[in-house]
Amino acid sequence: MRTEAQRSAPARRRAPSGDAGTTGNSVRGMDRRRFLLALAAGLAGTAVARGATGLGDAVTPLPAPAGPVVPASALEAVAPRGVPGLVPVPPPVGVVDTLPGEGTSLALSIDDGTSTEVVAAFARFAEDSGVRMTFFPNGRYASWQDNAPALRSLIESGQVAMGNHTFSHPDLTTLGDREVAEEIRLNQDFLRTTFGVRDSPFLRPPFGARDERTDRIAADLGHPTIAMWNGTMEDFRVLTPEELMTAARRWFHPQTIVVGHANHPAVTTVYGELLELIAERGLRTVTLADVWATPGQRVRGVTAGGTVLTG
Template identity: 50%
Template structure:
């Protein structure tokens, strides 16, 4: 009888530990209170690499969207935590149409922002300027049709490749701010969770624009750790529209 009681007690302890572990991510990912930034600045013309000033803002920018489940996971992450971010969309990827019902309310509220990353992510420096214009225009039409906003003036050229002619073509369509980045999590190629978190630890600093991709599933396994980094450093996530008028 004593042996049975001990086994029963150990099983009960194990069950409590597992239950606590299963609840931990939800507690860690509770929505955060967001304060409206004061003194928004005009969006800069030309290349934008990091946020101005010496505040505690962090601009998370998420590119591409080649994976429907990864974009879905980002949408739920934002819903569950209140995180604010900017998506640089390739409209050719079905993820932006499939997940539009989840994303549209957050776009409407301003928590999530959509911006232009071209229609299908080509090397713009290998195309005619007419083709460059078509890539930008087609994606702008998609964003207006699906999300009600074309994301102007923010444009991110695929692979970060641009020149004066490409910038001029983008500006002619209202995309006067070529949005680059000052940090990344290294997920433009496959990497493990430890590497991704190590890169984020370097990049999650005040006033940085951080590049993430919605292509590979690794990032979806790291949301709790990424949120811990943001909170532990006292950073406030912002969209580009939160900072610039």
């Protein structure tokens, strides 16, 4: 059986050589952002490590930062005014692990949600920065109910999308057909009752563990697209802020689907640096629903090929 580290590794793309575009401490001395100060003040909760079979022991949380800063140019790059998003195409049947075509899109996708404080920080980060992202929650964690009001408004606006990550985060390949279906259905019910999300085509199997059988069951239940990844924040384990930024510099590239986790507080201390990196590399954040349409979705904006559509 593969380890958690192996399953969290990108599916196809190898790391590029070098770290062009690193940010270092260049954000210091620029204008501070209120949302980052608020995040820095409120994250003293206990982090929980996720192991290959579930959750590990509680670990000592990282100290709150003194207050990172975000350049205005970074905010403008990730939250362009007047551009609602790419025009999505029908979701494919089968596995996707990269964004289609050529472009400058970056899909940030956040899994699990063991920490109420970290989920809250991601919601504030999205609201105050305009960053677009896709969450893959496990309904067993109270963090999502705790933060449902803030997330619902982001979902309704289209800035945040949701996908199914199963209810209790099992390795689906170890379960029988009925158990696989139950895990998916329970999380569908959770997404519908908590966020009003009814028709997400995306399933992300926990640990990336999947096969033709589990894919077929997911498709039969309304999730034809198995959303994998080709970049990772490498935060399936507890990392320092510096290690997180090393991973971001390695994997934040055009047309990449990056997987991260709403489990450990270190990520909440580097939001400013992440925004600056996105801006430096000329990337634009998208949700998976910006790229692949969900049923009943109204779309307007610019297609991946550059065609302008309105309506």
